[in-house]
Amino acid sequence: MSVVKEQKARAKAEQAKGKVKKTTGRSVGNESLEGKGRGEQVKGDARQVKEKIKDMFKR
Template identity: 55%
Template sequence: MGFRKKTKNVSEIAEGKAKETLGKAVGNEKLESKGRAEKTKGMLKQAVEKGKDKFRH
């Protein structure tokens, strides 16, 4: 996996976790769900990249 893509995916996961936690703390369901979706998206992208790496090596 390219270092840039890996870093981007990890930052997307972290940002999603932060939004989800903030949404829970303030009781904002929209922010919480947005954060959860962003976190899931980052995790999915990371899984795809790891799968690509397995086929390359």
């Protein structure tokens, strides 16, 4: 797998993992877990934006 595809997959995985933690935290009333999930989701979003910007400059 190329580095670019690997980074994009990593971003998607972080987003998914964060969403699961956030949803689980919300459903059981655990604010700490919900906050960690939000953080991971945002980190994944930022990584995805970075990859999209890199793709724009490649063209």
